[in-house]
Amino acid sequence: MSRLLVTGGAGFIGSAIVRRAIADGHEVRVLDSLRADVHGDPQAVIADHEARGIAFVHGDVRERVALDAALDGIDVVCHQAAKVGLGVDFQDAPDYVSSNDAGTAYVLAGMDRLGIGRLVVASSMVVYGEGAYTTSTGEPVRPPARRREDLDAGRFDPIGPDGQPLVPGLIDESAALDPRNVYAQTKVAQEQLASSWARATGGRAVALRYHNVYGPGMPANTPYAGVASLFRSAIARGEAPRVFEDGAQRRDFVHVDDVAGANLASIAATDALPDDSFRAYNVGSGTVHTIGDMAAAIAGTAGLEPVVTGEYRLGDVRHVTASSARIADELGWRAEVDFERGMREFADAPLRAAVR
Numbered sequence: 414m415s416r417l418l419v420t421g422g423a424g425f426i427g428s429a430i431v432r433r434a435i436a437d438g439h440e441v442r443v444l445d446s447l448r449a450d451v452h453g454d455p456q457a458v459i460a461d462h463e464a465r466g467i468a469f470v471h472g473d474v475r476e477r478v479a480l481d482a483a484l485d486g487i488d489v490v491c492h493q494a495a496k497v498g499l500g501v502d503f504q505d506a507p508d509y510v511s512s513n514d515a516g517t518a519y520v521l522a523g524m525d526r527l528g529i530g531r532l533v534v535a536s537s538m539v540v541y542g543e544g545a546y547t548t549s550t551g552e553p554v555r556p557p558a559r560r561r562e563d564l565d566a567g568r569f570d571p572i573g574p575d576g577q578p579l580v581p582g583l584i585d586e587s588a589a590l591d592p593r594n595v596y597a598q599t600k601v602a603q604e605q606l607a608s609s610w611a612r613a614t615g616g617r618a619v620a621l622r623y624h625n626v627y628g629p630g631m632p633a634n635t636p637y638a639g640v641a642s643l644f645r646s647a648i649a650r651g652e653a654p655r656v657f658e659d660g661a662q663r664r665d666f667v668h669v670d671d672v673a674g675a676n677l678a679s680i681a682a683t684d685a686l687p688d689d690s691f692r693a694y695n696v697g698s699g700t701v702h703t704i705g706d707m708a709a710a711i712a713g714t715a716g717l718e719p720v721v722t723g724e725y726r727l728g729d730v731r732h733v734t735a736s737s738a739r740i741a742d743e744l745g746w747r748a749e750v751d752f753e754r755g756m757r758e759f760a761d762a763p764l765r766a767a768v769r
């Protein structure tokens with residue numbers, strides 16, 4: 414068993430990792446700044462951790478005193494702390510880069526200072542941009558960003574060089590990284606910093622590219638929330654979920670408890686990796702669903718019908734679904750929560766209250 418630090422351990426995914434790590438017998442410490450745009454009353458969050466006997470350092474990963482106190486005596490760091498979501502507009506860019514790029518650099522420098530050599534870092538499917546596609550004749554192709562005039566005309570699928578819609582497939586870790594917004598750039602930077610740290614210090618790092626994570630404790634309706642949480646919040650207000658485009662966007666929805674399991678498998682794996690290693694893994698359920706399927710699965714339990722609006726957001730990707738074969742082959746991890754059960758439970762699971 415290890416002495417584990419979970420940065421961002423009070424967040425949606427971090428809390429699930431903390432619960433699972435304690436159940437597995439690890440000694441767990443949390444470092445979290447309790448961002449004001451994420452959490453309500455910080456004292457209540459700290460008191461809740463204390464009541465459960467979890468060591469909690471309230472501080473920012475960019476603050477040396479808090480970071481060193483949190484890292485003291487630790488064997489392995491699970492770095493979840495980040496500013497998440499797509500952001501509202503470009504005014505969010507400095508906060509993304511400072512929290513995520515600089516934040517990770519500070520964590521890694523601290524690990525180097527204290528001689529800690531094992532890291533698991535939260536990455537995201539957004540590092541791939543649009544997913545994997547082939548042309549109608551089976552040639553692999555990377556589509557450019559979709560054009561506004563196609564979207565306005567309801568042509569949502571990326572179009573190939575022959576003028577036909579491209580055929581979506583499963584993306585694997587060998588695909589080129591193609592981040593298409595500031596948040597995605599920061600997830601690529603976090604991975605690359607982790608890889609540079611491993612090379613410079615002999616450390617061992619695993620980056621987990623989570624797909625669409627859902628489950629209890631997800632943030633409620635905020636500009637930064639994922640689609641599952643937006644639909645779940647609509648249902649809580651008694652409204653039908655509003656589905657953009659035609660609802661056929663393909664995604665891989667993975668339950669937060671499964672994501673926690675993937676982190677624990679990776680934490681164990683960092684012990685066995687050779688020095689100076691960096692490995693990235695997709696973390697998905699392994700099954701493809703559409704956004705329309707997901708809206709129907711959640712709305713159905715409340716007796717509501719989703720409304721397909723045809724609206725779009727220019728920055729959204731059309732399809733991105735993962736092959737999670739590498740993590741199954743190398744670490745023996747597979748998702749266990751099935752879509753129908755997970756969504757049924759999610760439909761009335763508690764959400765984290767919106768704070769702004």
Ligand SMILES: NC(=O)c1ccc[n+]([C@@H]2O[C@H](COP(=O)([O-])OP(=O)(O)OC[C@H]3O[C@@H](n4cnc5c(N)ncnc54)[C@H](O)[C@@H]3O)[C@@H](O)[C@H]2O)c1
Nearest residue numbers: 421424425426445446447448473474494495535537623626
């Ligand atoms: N939710 C998803 O679907 C998803 C998908 C892919 C990747 N991720 C990644 O997973 C990780 C966790 O995301 P989440 O959904 O749990 O988000 P969250 O906002 O619920 O949790 C993040 C936590 O980190 C803390 N934090 C942020 N900046 C910090 C800093 N500088 N110092 C200390 N603490 C800080 C916040 O207070 C919060 O408790 C993030 O790295 C995110 O990029 C999430």
